[in-house]
Amino acid sequence: MAKGCDHPLGCHSGEVPTLASATVGARLWLLVEYPGPWPSHLESFELPEEISELVRRALERGIRPQLIRRPGRRTRPREQGIRVLLAYAAGERPWLASGIVAGPEDLDLDALVAGVVPGSCILEDEPVFLVCTHAKRNVCCARIGLPLARSLAENLPDRVWETSHVGGDRYAANLVCLPHGIFYGSMSQAAALAAANAYRSGEVILDRYRGRAGIPEPLQAVEHFARAHTGECSVGAVAVESSRTDGDVTEAIVRVRTKRRGDVRFQVVIEPSAFTTPCGTACAEKVMTYRLVSLDRLTPVRYATPALA
Structure with a gap:
């Protein structure tokens, strides 16, 4: 049975901290358009044979599979073949590509793993936005996500998709910006539009920002606090150069x-912190987040030039 929260606001109002909660294992993405019924778990393979085979091949290669459909649309697309989108967020220059393939054999997923656009796809020059509406996984995702997806699609035609579970049901409605894998949670319609427009300009908004997928959660927290301290919003403005963990x-x-x-370089120290949710229902009684311990700017080392003899 799908989980859900019966609190009218609670976990999904923005009161619960969202920082450092983006899905860790997602740097490579395969989006497969399928307007039919979505099973609660894609790895159960309760899908048409060709769709299941694409999901299986993606999982074997460490690629994150997602089912997608246009907001409000529940009929099969008219074109022959399967519409797919691929996102590569593992490098310094993430990219997004799309194509229509006859079947699994026509999509070279090994190329995606290598950071190369498959021959059956072409590069996209605009980002896409995913809104989780996966009712069989969590009813809140559909209850809150469906109207958000439709509203966002009205403002950004052809760039918005409903999607299956992205992780973090307690943060519904969830928004994912590809190709970078930027996650937002507890989104209102206004907040989602602001976040999408910021991303189209190459920036992030820290309000309800969950982090960037594929990065360990503590390092997502480090990035968040560095951005909050400096006010730098550019997607590529912050990079963790080194880290070490001692206990928590x-x-x-x-x-x-x-x-x-x-x-500019900073030394950032963080530790886990528990947040008690205002709803205390099935979504989560407590949410693990992070607390900033210290943040110090590092002074560049300047070496004296030896005097000439």
């Missing part, structure tokens, strides 16, 4: 590319 405490050196001062 994570210490990291973070490079922030600022517009005024160039690269």
Whole structure:
């Protein structure tokens, strides 16, 4: 039975911290259009044979599979074949590609793993936005996600898709921005539009920002606090250069590319922290988040030039 929260606001109102909660294991994405019924778990393979085979091949290669459909649409697309979108977020220059394939054999997923656009696909020059509406996984995702997906699609035609479970039901409605894998949670319609427009401009908004997929949660927290401290919003402005963990405490050196001062480095120390939710129902009684312990700017080391003899 699908889970859900009967609190009218509760977990999904924005009161619960969303930082550092993006799906860790997702740097490569396969989106498969399928307007038919979605099973609660894709790995159960309770789908048409060709769709199940695409999901199986993706999982074997460490690719995140997602079922997608246009907001409000429940009929099969007229074109022959299967519409797919691929997102590569593992490199410094993420990309998105799309295509229509006759079947699993026509999609080279090994190329995606290697960071190469498969021959059956072409690069996209605009991002796509996924809104989780997976009712069989969690009813809140459909109750809150469906109207959000339709509203966002009205403002961004052809760039918005409903999608299956993305992780973090307690943060519904969830929004994912590809190709970078930027996650937002507890989204209102206004917040989703603001986040989507920011991403189209190459920026993130920290309000309800869950993090970037494929990065360990402590390092997502480190990035969040570095952005909050400096105000840098560019998607590529923050990078964790090194980190170490001692028990529950994570210490990291973070490079922030600022517009005024160039690269600035900080030492950021964080630790886990429990947050008691206002709803206390099936979604979650407590949410694990992170607390900033310290954040210090590192002074660049300057070496004296030896005097000439």
